[in-house]
Amino acid sequence: MDINKGRICKKCLIRDMMDKDAFFKDLQEMIDNIKPERKAGSAEYERRLSVCKECDYLAEGMCRACGCYVELRAAVGANKCSYDKW
Numbered sequence: 001m002d003i004n005k006g007r008i009c010k011k012c013l014i015r016d017m018m019d020k021d022a023f024f025k026d027l028q029e030m031i032d033n034i035k036p037e038r039k040a041g042s043a044e045y046e047r048r049l050s051v052c053k054e055c056d057y058l059a060e061g062m063c064r065a066c067g068c069y070v071e072l073r074a075a076v077g078a079n080k081c082s083y084d085k086w
Contacts, residue, residue, distance in 0.1 A: 024061075031075045040077040048074035048086045055085060 040048065052058050052074065057065040063073075066082040073079050080086065 027061075027069060027072060031072055034075055038076055038078070040075060040079075044077070045074055048081075051081070051086045057083075 039045075049071065052063070052070040055063075057063050058070060061069055061071060063070055063082070068082075073081075074086075
């Protein structure tokens with residue numbers, strides 16, 4: 001008899017497997033490593049984040065509607081909000 005059958009792992013998220021500081025450090029490194037020609041300008045990046053900060057879907061740095069990390073999504077110039085907010 002498999003006692004785990006039908007059970008869902010509750011430790012499968014990256015943030016659950018590493019400490020929060022390390023997770024956000026890795027996220028910032030990803031943003032820093034985006035090629036400059038692909039990045040949104042500083043003013044545009046901050047504008048996008050200010051829109052996200054007012055959005056009801058924002059939770060712990062993630063968009064609860066589409067699942068993206070808003071800081072990473074906002075950093076790429078060609079990206080758009082899935083809900084046309086920016």
